[in-house]
Amino acid sequence: MKAMLARQRYLVDYTLASLRRHRGKNLGLLLVYVLVVFMLASVMLFSHALRQEAMVILSEAPEIVLQRLVAGRHDLIPEAYLEKMGRLRGVSERHGRLWGYYYDPVVRANYTVMVPRERQLAAESIVVGAGLARTRGLQRGDFLSLRSSDGRPFAFRVADTLAAESELISADLILMDEKTFRDFFSIPDGYYTDLVLRVRNPREVRTVAEKLTLALPDTRPILREEILRTYDALFSWRQGIVLVLLVGALMAFVIFAWDKASGLSAEERREIGILKAVGWETSDVIGMKFWEGTLVSLSAFLLGYLLAYLHVFYFDAGLFAPVLKGWAVLYPQFRLVPFVDGLQLATLFFFTVFPYTVATIIPIWRAATTDPDAVMR
Amino acid sequence: MRYSSMAGLWFVLAVVLLAASQLDAVLQRNAAAESLAQRAAEVRSLELTDLCLFTEARYTRHLSQADLHTPFQDHPFALEHFPSGSLVAPPAWGEER
Numbered sequence: 001m002k003a004m005l006a007r008q009r010y011l012v013d014y015t016l017a018s019l020r021r022h023r024g025k026n027l028g029l030l031l032v033y034v035l036v037v038f039m040l041a042s043v044m045l046f047s048h049a050l051r052q053e054a055m056v057i058l059s060e061a062p063e064i065v066l067q068r069l070v071a072g073r074h075d076l077i078p079e080a081y082l083e084k085m086g087r088l089r090g091v092s093e094r095h096g097r098l099w100g101y102y103y104d105p106v107v108r109a110n111y112t113v114m115v116p117r118e119r120q121l122a123a124e125s126i127v128v129g130a131g132l133a134r135t136r137g138l139q140r141g142d143f144l145s146l147r148s149s150d151g152r153p154f155a156f157r158v159a160d161t162l163a164a165e166s167e168l169i170s171a172d173l174i175l176m177d178e179k180t181f182r183d184f185f186s187i188p189d190g191y192y193t194d195l196v197l198r199v200r201n202p203r204e205v206r207t208v209a210e211k212l213t214l215a216l217p218d219t220r221p222i223l224r225e226e227i228l229r230t231y232d233a234l235f236s237w238r239q240g241i242v243l244v245l246l247v248g249a250l251m252a253f254v255i256f257a258w259d260k261a262s263g264l265s266a267e268e269r270r271e272i273g274i275l276k277a278v279g280w281e282t283s284d285v286i287g288m289k290f291w292e293g294t295l296v297s298l299s300a301f302l303l304g305y306l307l308a309y310l311h312v313f314y315f316d317a318g319l320f321a322p323v324l325k326g327w328a329v330l331y332p333q334f335r336l337v338p339f340v341d342g343l344q345l346a347t348l349f350f351f352t353v354f355p356y357t358v359a360t361i362i363p364i365w366r367a368a369t370t371d372p373d374a375v376m377r
Numbered sequence: 378m379r380y381s382s383m384a385g386l387w388f389v390l391a392v393v394l395l396a397a398s399q400l401d402a403v404l405q406r407n408a409a410a411e412s413l414a415q416r417a418a419e420v421r422s423l424e425l426t427d428l429c430l431f432t433e434a435r436y437t438r439h440l441s442q443a444d445l446h447t448p449f450q451d452h453p454f455a456l457e458h459f460p461s462g463s464l465v466a467p468p469a470w471g472e473e474r
Contacts (some may be wrong), residue, residue, distance in 0.1 A: 013380045109432060171432070305395065338401065
């Protein structure tokens with residue numbers, strides 16, 4: 001056992017000395033390798049943490065939101081629909097919800113304007129989200145001038161700002177009382193943006209939704225489980241530009257690594273020939289290359305993952321911000337809670353360390369099994 | 378020092394850092410439990426349905442509340458043109474219906 005360990009240590013010594021001899025080439029490879037792992041791990045950590053956070057906080061979203069559709073588009077829903085839907089077993093609460101969007105031409109940003117049910121606000125006083133307060137430079141007691149849908153100017157007094165920790169859900173919110181909201185958007189009494197139904201037993205939600213569709217055929221119920229599913233699929237690896245970019249980067253790396261690992265140079269062939277001529281066995285040569293692959297890929301994995309962890313959870317995924325912001329002026333500042341999935345970590349390990357190690361061993365095995373004299377010639 | 382000893386030290390250090398990152402994640406999650414619960418309570422109280430991630434268009438702000446064919450909603454043949462539209466999947470309704 002001791003002899004075997006000593007043998008492996010000598011092999012590692014030799015491998016590292018050999019890597020050092022070509023340090024420019026090998027450091028370049030390690031750098032690219034670390035970058036690839038860093039990118040993959042960052043996307044993985046960011047999307048998983050965001051998904052988990054969405055699952056936790058949106059688990060308190062309304063069980064059913066009922067929208068009215070007119071000619072296939074979302075329209076105001078009459079209050080009478082609350083009666084029209086009839087008695088529904090399992091529904092503990094039902095009421096209208098008032099909310100909408102306001103485009104602010106001053107900063108070219110969209111705000112979400114809402115009427116809170118559990119918070120009483122004075123007429124023409126508002127509560128704003130922390131992101132909006134930052135963008136418009138607002139503090140408690142300041143005034144925000146907005147133009148109503150019919151062109152009248154409104155000066156809203158900022159009564160309060162929402163906590164900065166909740167920017168992920170409330171960065172662009174403006175909360176105002178019902179009377180001001182209706183006046184501002186010219187929404188007549190008896191109409192709401194949509195209806196909210198609270199259902200105590202989760203198993204009854206689907207049945208209630210089916211009854212709603214039958215009783216009110218011009219409506220569309222949106223269930224909480226569908227909201228959660230929407231966010232579960234957020235940044236899923238299957239879709240969009242993320243996949244295209246990652247596949248491109250991965251393919252480039254695979255070609256690079258394959259070329260580096262499998263294409264033995266004449267010098268390397270000669271080295272193997274000499275090693276065999278001085279008494280190395282085939283297993284030693286393969287062992288040496290195994291250590292080379294393992295040392296490079298394991299180092300790249302560990303470094304890449306640790307850098308990605310710092311990037312996502314300590315530097316607020318700063319490199320992704322321009323991608324996520326898109327054309328938005330108002331972007332929430334948030335620090336994600338580190339939810340790390342062990343299985344994802346294991347998958348990343350397998351797909352980054354294993355292929356490279358195999359790619360280094362196979363061509364060496366071919367060269368190492370041939371006659372040293374033929375290899376050296 | 379032998380190269381193998383240096384490599385061994387590097388891997389021990391890296392594995393310790395990896396373990397530390399996992400421990401850090403657990404500690405941060407525990408510390409954030411209260412703030413997460415507060416945010417969930419705010420979602421319940423304000424009856425919110427979506428995360429405020431993309432404010433560039435109304436259908437990217439409320440992904441779960443948007444029309445079924447959001448990219449085409451502005452006019453017939455209108456293609457999706459907001460950058461965030463290429464990052465998120467289409468809404469997941471109706472998969473089981």
